[in-house]
Amino acid sequence: MYKCVKLTSKNLKYFRELNNKRYLFNPVNEDFFKTYDRYNFAKQLILRRRVKLIKKDLHYIGYIWSDISHNKMCTINAMNVLCNCIAPDNSPYKYLINTIKEPCTIKYICQNNNYNFNLLKSIGFKKGEGTLTLYKNLLENIPLIFDKKLQFKIFEKGKDEQKRCEIQNEIFKTDTRVPLTLEDIYFDEAQDYYFEKGAIFLKQNDEYIGYGQIVMENDIPVIVNFGILKEFRGKKYGKALLIYLLKIMYCSGFNRVIIKVKSSNYIALQLYTNMGFRIESEKYNWTLDKKSFHK
Structure with missing residues (x-):
């Protein structure tokens, strides 16, 4: 059974361990404690309210850290669940998404690692504009x-x-x-x-x-x-x-060079690939309409 709980001073140490593994689901998940550890107590308390942890039985297995703006736009700064990356279960991610109660549009920047894109699609996220990082061997x-x-x-x-x-x-x-x-x-x-x-x-x-x-x-x-x-x-x-x-x-x-290009810029992408550039990473903007999200 899954259960979502608030982040408190008592479970903070478990969250630190999860935060250290944030890259497993998404290499560009933000580091919560890079911000948290430089805040005073009052700001830390406010920041903790933006995090929800998920437990399976007695074990903390994941979390979501999000911010909601005044225009009904929610940004997920980081999200991760410790699971089997070969055949991941999307149900704990659905539990975490459902901790966002307000009707809003959810945004999440994610870098492809061969399984996270499929999981986001299975939840209902839509892939938007992206940035490709390409590299070339100058030798x-x-x-x-x-x-x-x-x-x-x-x-x-x-x-x-x-x-x-x-x-x-x-x-x-x-x-x-x-x-x-x-x-x-x-x-x-x-x-x-x-x-x-x-x-x-x-x-x-x-x-x-x-x-x-x-x-x-x-x-x-x-x-x-x-x-x-x-x-x-x-x-x-x-x-x-x-x-x-x-x-x-x-x-x-x-002996190595990098260039970044928008995924929609097909002409530039063709030029770079024709010149021997290869894709190193893909980072896309994903959105989810919470009003149409099914539990």
């Missing part, structure tokens, strides 16, 4: 660039901030995106992750047509802010810029 062959009309220019601090601001805003312009400002550029330059020789403009006949950048995450180069102006797309200029960035990283002594 593999990198092709040459043959288009002599193209030029590559390294971003110069104190000179090119306005141009970078303009071209990035044009490349990534959408109705929902907040435009980049010069302050954002200066802030970027001051960060530890900034890789000076990895900020590159692409030009054709002296006209700026694209931009790509390399930043460092845990000593691994990551390609970011990569794109071509709309009117120049479909002409393999993106491939040329990508090859140039790969050459920079290879010549800098790196």
